Amino acid sequence: MFEGLFxxxxxxxxxxxxxxxxxxxxxxxxxxxxxxxxxxxxMSRAVLVKDEAHYDSFxxxxxxxxxxxxxxxxxxxxxxxxxxxxxxxxxxxxxDQRRRLDEMRDQLELDELLEKxxxxxxxxxxxxxxxxxxxxxxxxxxxxxxxxxxxGIRIGxxxxxxxxxxxxxxxxxxxxxxxxxxxxRDFGVALRRLRQLSTRLDGPATELDVDDTIxxxxxxxxxxxxxxxxxxxxxxxxxxxxxxxxxxxxHIMLLDRLFTAMHQASHFRDLQVRFFHxxxxxxxxxxxxxxxxxxxxxxxxxxxxxxxxxxxxVGDACMAPTExxxxxGAIDYQHMNEIPGAEWLQSLEDHFRHAAxxxxxxxxxxxxxxxxxxxxxxxxxxxxFELSVDGLDQAVRHLMVRR
Amino acid sequence: MTNASFRGTSDYIxxxxxxxxxxxxxxxxxxxxxxxxxxxxxxxxxxxVAESLGMRLITWPVKSTTRAQDGLYVYDTVQRxxxxxxxxxxxxxVAKYIRLGQLGESFAAPERVVLxxxxxDKADLEFPNxxxxxxxxxxxxxxxxxxxxxxxxxxxxIITSNAEKxxxxxxxxxxxxxxxxxxxPAQMEQIVRVHHPEVEEKLLRQAMEGFYLLRELxxxxxxxxxxxxxxxxxxxxVGGIDPDTIxxxxxxxxxxxxxxxxxxxxxxxxxxxxxxxxxxxxRG
Ligand SMILES: Nc1ncnc2c1ncn2[C@@H]1O[C@H](COP(=O)(O)OP(=O)(O)OP(=O)(O)O)[C@@H](O)[C@H]1O
Ligand SMILES: [Mg+2]
Numbered sequence: 223m224f225e226g227l228f229x230x231x232x233x234x235x236x237x238x239x240x241x242x243x244x245x246x247x248x249x250x251x252x253x254x255x256x257x258x259x260x261x262x263x264x265m266s267r268a269v270l271v272k273d274e275a276h277y278d279s280f281x282x283x284x285x286x287x288x289x290x291x292x293x294x295x296x297x298x299x300x301x302x303x304x305x306x307x308x309x310x311x312x313x314x315x316x317x318d319q320r321r322r323l324d325e326m327r328d329q330l331e332l333d334e335l336l337e338k339x340x341x342x343x344x345x346x347x348x349x350x351x352x353x354x355x356x357x358x359x360x361x362x363x364x365x366x367x368x369x370x371x372x373x374g375i376r377i378g379x380x381x382x383x384x385x386x387x388x389x390x391x392x393x394x395x396x397x398x399x400x401x402x403x404x405x406x407r408d409f410g411v412a413l414r415r416l417r418q419l420s421t422r423l424d425g426p427a428t429e430l431d432v433d434d435t436i437x438x439x440x441x442x443x444x445x446x447x448x449x450x451x452x453x454x455x456x457x458x459x460x461x462x463x464x465x466x467x468x469x470x471x472x473h474i475m476l477l478d479r480l481f482t483a484m485h486q487a488s489h490f491r492d493l494q495v496r497f498f499h500x501x502x503x504x505x506x507x508x509x510x511x512x513x514x515x516x517x518x519x520x521x522x523x524x525x526x527x528x529x530x531x532x533x534x535x536v537g538d539a540c541m542a543p544t545e546x547x548x549x550x551g552a553i554d555y556q557h558m559n560e561i562p563g564a565e566w567l568q569s570l571e572d573h574f575r576h577a578a579x580x581x582x583x584x585x586x587x588x589x590x591x592x593x594x595x596x597x598x599x600x601x602x603x604x605x606x607f608e609l610s611v612d613g614l615d616q617a618v619r620h621l622m623v624r625r
Numbered sequence: 626m627t628n629a630s631f632r633g634t635s636d637y638i639x640x641x642x643x644x645x646x647x648x649x650x651x652x653x654x655x656x657x658x659x660x661x662x663x664x665x666x667x668x669x670x671x672x673x674v675a676e677s678l679g680m681r682l683i684t685w686p687v688k689s690t691t692r693a694q695d696g697l698y699v700y701d702t703v704q705r706x707x708x709x710x711x712x713x714x715x716x717x718x719v720a721k722y723i724r725l726g727q728l729g730e731s732f733a734a735p736e737r738v739v740l741x742x743x744x745x746d747k748a749d750l751e752f753p754n755x756x757x758x759x760x761x762x763x764x765x766x767x768x769x770x771x772x773x774x775x776x777x778x779x780x781x782x783i784i785t786s787n788a789e790k791x792x793x794x795x796x797x798x799x800x801x802x803x804x805x806x807x808x809x810p811a812q813m814e815q816i817v818r819v820h821h822p823e824v825e826e827k828l829l830r831q832a833m834e835g836f837y838l839l840r841e842l843x844x845x846x847x848x849x850x851x852x853x854x855x856x857x858x859x860x861x862x863v864g865g866i867d868p869d870t871i872x873x874x875x876x877x878x879x880x881x882x883x884x885x886x887x888x889x890x891x892x893x894x895x896x897x898x899x900x901x902x903x904x905x906x907x908r909g
Contacts, residue, residue, distance in 0.1 A: 239798045245653060254649050264645035269653075272797040274660065274804035398804075414788050440702035444710075476844075483846055 227266070230283035236276045245269045259288070275411075275611075277395035400611035415615040416484050418622065419458050419532065427451050459492040460485075461527050461574075465537025466497045466510045473582040473609055475510075477536050494527060500541040500553050501563030502570060520566060524573050532621045533570060533577035536609070539600040540583070540593020546600070567603045578617040579604035585613070629678065637666065637673035638808075638815045646803035647674055653801065656760055656782040658745075658792075661805030664850025666816075667785035670805075671741035674783060681738045683780075685727035691748045693755030696728035697765050698774075720770045728756075729774055732763060737778035746789040753796040761799065808851060810837065820855045824862060831871040832858050838872065839881050842890055849881045857881050 224246075231238050246269045255261030263284060271280050400411060427450040438447035462481050464474045478495060485493040496506040496518075506523055508516045544551035546563045559566075571577050579600065581588070585608040588597055600606070607617040629651035633639035639647070643659075647670075650657035659667045675682035685696055701722040708714040714721070725733060731740040745753060759765050760782065764775035784800065786792065808816060810833060817829060836854045860877045870876070875895065882888050 239794075241798050245655065245801075248653060249649055252652060254652055261645065264642055265649050267642075268646040268649050268801045268803055272658070272800065272802045274806075277804065395806075411788070414790065417790060436706075437700075437702050440706045444706065479844070 224287075227283065227287045230287040231270065231280065234279035234283040236271060236279050236283060238270050242270050274395065274398045275400040278399050281395060400615075411611050412480055412614055413484060415611060415618055416480060417489065418615075418618045419460070419484070419489070456489050457491050458489075459494075459528070459531045460490050460534060461494045461496070461523075461531045462534045463496050463498060463502065463506065463536070463570075464510070465500060465535075466507075466512060474536055477580070477609070478510075481534075492531075494531070496523065498537075500537070500545055502566045503552050503559040503563055504561065504566070520570075524569070529573055529575050531574060533574040534617070534621070535570075535577070535579040535604060536582070537579070538581055538583050538593065539579065539597040539606070540591060541596050543595055546596045564599060564603065567600060571603050576621045576623070577604055578620050579606040580609045580613065580617055581606055582609040584608055584610070631674055631677050634673045634677050636819055637669055638812060638819060639670070639673065640806075640808075640812065643670070643803055643805065646801055650783075650801035651678070651781050654779045656784050656800045658784045658786065658797070658800040658802045659805055660786045660788050660802070662807060662848070662850055663787055664852040665805040665807060666851060667787075667805060668741070668743055671739060671743070671783045671785070674781065675739040678739070678781070680781065681734070681736070683727050683731045683734075683738055683740045684743060685740065686743045687745055687747045687752070689747050689749075691752065693752055693759075694726075696726040696742075696756070697759065698726055698729050698767055699724050700769055720772070723767060723770060725774070728759060729765070731780040731782075732765075732774050732776040734780070735777055737780060739781045739783065742782065742784045744787060745784050746786045746792065750790060750793065754793050757795060757799070813851065813854065816851055817855060817858055821858055821862065824858055825868070827868040828861060828866070828871070829858065831868045832861055835872045835875055836881060839875065839878070839891055842887075842894055844890055845882070845887045846884045847882075847887060849883075853881045853883075 228238060228243065246266055249255065249265050249269060250262075255265045266284070267277070267280055271277060429451050431449045431451040434449035434451070435447065438449050439445065441447075460481065462477070464478060466474060481493060481495070484490065496508065497510050497512060498506055499512060502520060504520050505514070505517045506520050507513070508518065541553070542551070545553055549560050549562055550558050551562060552559045581597070583591055583597075588594065588601070588606075591597065597606075605617075605620055607613040607620070629648045631639070631647040631651065632644055646659075647657060649655075651674075659670060661667055671684070672682060674680075700719075701724060704714075705719075705722045727740060728742075731738050742756075762775075763779050764773060766773050813833060814829065817833075818824065821829075832854070836849065836857065840848050857877060857880045860880050861871065864877065866876050875881075875891070878888060878891060882891055
C-alpha cells in the first residue's frame with residue numbers, strides 16, 4: 223500500500239528503511255491514524271522521518287502523492303490549496319487527470335483553473351460513486367468515507383485538525399532544511415555538525431580508568447590490574463583560513479564565529495585563524511582588516527603548524543585567472559607575489575594531512591558561475607564542499623577520516 | 626492493546642503533532658525520540674506522559690561519561706571486595722552486589738512504566754548503539770548471577786536529544802521521531818499561562834513581543850527558549866514593571882539572554898533603535 227508515497231519520498235531524498243515502512247503498516251493495521259488523512263500525515267511522518275531537516279521534503283512528497291500538485295509556495299498555489307481544502311474529495315486524482323491538470327496549469331489563468339477543477343469534481347461526482355478508483359462513497363477506493371478499504375483513509379469529517387494536505391502544502395518546515403546556503407539562523411545546527419570534529423575515538427589508551435581498574439582488580443581477587451582508556455580530551459587542532467574582502471563577507475564572518483564558538487566550548491586543542499584576499503600568497507593576515515603590519519609569512523605559518531592540523535579553507539575561489547596562475551597576479555597591487563597563487567595553495571594542501579575547502583556558492587553553480595574557471599582549478603587542488611549545513615557535515619567527515 | 630491517548634496535561638501543552646507521535650510510539654511500543662532546542666519541553670514531556678497515562682516515571686539522565694551498561698545494572702565490586710576483606714556481609718552472595726540501573730528497573734517493574742533517557746546525545750556515539758539490543762528485546766542477561774531481566778510489560782521509552790550530536794541510523798530506524806518546533810505565539814501564550822495563570826493580559830502581550838524581538842536578533846549564540854520567557858514574565862511581574870516600557874527598555878534582559886555576546890548584540894540593537902526613534906522625532 224502507498225508505494226507511490228514511498229517512491230515520492232525517495233525522489234525527494236528522504237531515506238526510508240524497510241523497518242520503518244513496516245512500522246507504518248503496523249500502525250495502519252491498528253488504525254493509529256484513526257482513519258483520517260491528518261492522522262495518516264502525522265503518523266507517517268513520525269514513523270518515517272528521523273530528521274527535522276527532512277520535514278520539508280516529506281511535506282512536498284506527501285502533498286504531491288496525495289494531490290498531484292506540487293506545493294511551490296507561490297500565490298497561485300496557495301489559492302489552489304485553499305480550494306482543494308474546501309473540496310477535499312478532489313484530493314485524489316488519476317494519472318490521466320494529473321497530466322491534464324499539469325497542462326492546464328501552464329495554459330490557464332488561476333480562476334479558469336479553479337473552474338476546471340470544479341467541473342472535474344462535479345463530473346467525477348456523477349460518474350464515480352461506487353467505483354473503485356476515484357473518490358466517492360460506498361466504493362472500495364481508499365479515499366472517501368463509508369467505504370471499505372483496509373487501512374483506508376477518511377477524508378473530511380474530524381475538522382479538529384486542518385487538512386493534512388493543506389498543512390503539508392504550507393511548507394512550514396522549509397527553514398529546517400539543511401541543504402541551503404548557511405546563514406546565521408543555522409548557527410546551532412551547523413555547530414552540531416562541527417562538533418563531530420572531535421577525537422574521542424582515536425588516540426592511544428593513556429588515561430587510567432579507575433572504575434575499571436577496581437573492577438578488574440576485584441575480579442582477580444585483589445591482585446592489582448591496571449586498566450587504561452583513551453583520553454576524552456579533544457585533540458583536534460584546526461587552521462581556519464578565510465577569504466576576506468570578497469562578496470561573501472557575511473558567510474565568512476559567520477564561519478569565523480562558528481569556529482570560535484566551537485573553540486570556546488573547549489572543543490579544539492587549538493584553533494588558528496588567518497585571512498587572505500581571494501588567494502593565498504607569500505603572506506597571510508592575522509586580522510580581517512588585512513593590515514600588512516599584522517601579517518605573517520606563509521612559510522612561517524607552515525613552520526609553526528604541524529601537519530596534523532586540519533586545514534579549513536573558506537572562500538568562493540572565484541577570481542581572475544591571473545590571480546591564481548600568474549606571478550604578480552595578486553589582487554592587491556602593492557603586493558608583488560613571485561610565486562603564483564595556485565602553487566601556494568598546492569603547498570598548503572601538501573603540508574596538511576587533512577584539508578577541505580568550503581565554498582559559500584551552492585554547488586549547482588560551480589560549473590557556470592562567473593569565476594568557474596579558477597574555481598575548477600582550486601577544486602582540483604582541494605576537496606571542495608558547499609557551505610550548507612550538509613556540505614559542512616561532509617567536509618567534517620572528510621577531515622576526520624583516518625589517514 | 627488499546628490505542629493510547631495522550632493529549633497533554635493541565636500543566637503541559639502538547640501540539641496535535643506531538644500528541645500523535647506520543648500515541649503512535651506508545652501503541653507500537655517503540656521508543657519515542659524527541660528532539661528540539663533546549664527548553665522546548667522535552668524533559669517535561671516525559672513527566673506529562675507518565676502523569677496522563679497514569680504510569681510511574683523512571684528518569685535516566687545521560688552524562689558525557691554515561692555508558693549503556695550503567696542503565697542495565699552495576700556490579701558493586703568494591704563493596705564485595707570490602708566485605709571479603711573485612712568479613713562483613715556475605716561476599717559469596719553475588720546477587721547482593723548487583724544493582725539495577727534505570728533501564729533494568731523499568732524492565733523489572735511489574736507494571737508498565739515510562740522511562741525517559743534524557744539527553745541521549747550527551748554520551749559517546751556508541752552509547753545509543755550499545756542500547757539497541759536491549760531496547761529491541763527489552764531484556765538482558767546478568768552473567769554474574771546467571772539471571773535474565775526481561776520486561777514484563779514493555780516500558781514506554783522516551784528519549785530526548787538536543788541534537789548536539791548525530792545519532793546512528795540503526796538507532797533512528799527503530800524510533801518514532803518527533804521534532805518539537807519552537808512554539809508559535811498562540812501556543813506560547815498558552816504555555817506561559819499554564820505557569821502564570823494570574824498574569825496580567827497586557828504584561829503578557831508586551832513580554833511576548835519583547836521576547837520574540839530578542840529571539841529573532843541575528844547572530845545569537847543561544848536563542849532564548851520557552852523557559853526563559855516563563856522566567857522573564859515572572860521577573861517582570863514581580864518587579865512591578867510597567868507593561869508599556871517592556872518592549873522599549875527590555876528590563877531584566879539577562880533573564881532572557883544568557884551569553885555575554887548575545888547581550889551585546891541586543892544592546893547594540895537597542896541603541897540603533899533608540900537612535901532611529903530620535904531621528905524620527907526630529908523630523909517631526
Ligand atoms: N509545552 C509546554 N508546556 C508547559 N511548559 C513548558 C512547555 N514547554 C516548555 N515549558 C517550560 O519550559 C521549561 C523547560 O522545559 P524542559 O526542561 O522540559 O525543556 P527541555 O526541552 O528538556 O530542555 P533542555 O534541552 O534544556 O533539557 C519547563 O520547565 C516549562 O517551564
Ligand atoms: Mg531537558
